[in-house]
Amino acid sequence: MDAVSSESEIDTVVLDLGQVLVDWEPQRAHPHLSAQAWHAVAAEIDFHALNLRADAGETWASLEEEVAAAWPQHAGFLARYAEAFATTLTGPVPGMPELVGEMRARGLRLLGLTNWSSETFPHGRVAVPAMHELEAIVVSGDLGLVKPDPAIYQHLLDRFDVAPARALFVDDRLANVEAARALGLHGHVFTDAASLRRELAGLGVVIDPPA
Template sequence: MIDHIVFDIGKVLIHYDPHLPFARIIPDENERKWFFENICTHEWNLEQDRGRSWEEAERLLVELHPTREDHIRSFRRYWHEMVPHAYDSSVVILEKLIEDGRDVTMLTNFASDTFREAQKRFPFLQKPRGVTVSGDIRLIKPDVEIYHHHAKAFGLNPERTIFIDDAPMNIEGARKAGWKGVVFTDPQKLRNDLAAHGIEVG
């Protein structure tokens, strides 16, 4: 029996791709690849999800790469272009679950300020009962502690909780916390996975 459904956000409910603005900012594909692998790396960006301010993040990189200052600051400046649209078919599932009276919350690796920006742009992100934002609590998935925090904050029974995330390692973290989990690849698979756990989405 599942009583609680927890959604990730990026690449489950909304699209995210940092190459979208940077294809214009750094048109050369090889140079752009080098920039993301050596300057504005995934690991660097993850620290903003962990709670580091953008001001501090930019300062650290500008000190190391002063000739790249404009490109570095473009990451936050054009963040809105990295999240151009929602996945409508996923949003339909989220909203239908809420309409059916299911307990729905969200757990996301997201910087605090960009999450609030996303909530304004995508109002459906305000429909679930609540959300745990990694940047607010300085914990990130797949650290098992963020799942414990979320369960305690929202009164979830771990054994009756299912987590939906696009990253297998984050699902594994949820399972270590005693939750069930399904890896998101597309909306139809999500419907099938939920049905396998007794949750029919009309």
């Protein structure tokens, strides 16, 4: 394993998981619905707000009861989503399994920080082999905290003795990255593996793209 260069500004990379390591398409849990119909239901019940509540520790069963009571015509929508969750993970984000392996080979410490329901998270471990390259993963559903709450970042920093100024936080959501920056971490809004390579190079960690 190559050691991180003394010229590098960082020694730790903290990675979000969804849309960074693994592609997530929630509508795939309901293949009987057209894309238009799925988005209409999701908007009516505010699926993404409900999903965030699950990420914060609420059970899918309790959320399904809430939806069924408020929108009887959509009873079963969340239950189906939770049951078919594995189908919503469509594979690794292109280039990221290789980059994760290369970062580890360079001696960077790799941690995960994800907004994810503790009920469905085990599917992620199966679907995303790159997760096993990470030293540890902080899962929001286990803590009852979600990004961008500063407390979840502080939990990771304290638990793993991470120096904020020596860490890069990577997430596809700007609000989450800004929260990390406010605590002193370097931050990168993820779009693709190539842009993350450039960010790392700017911090003194040059990882050449695969031939």
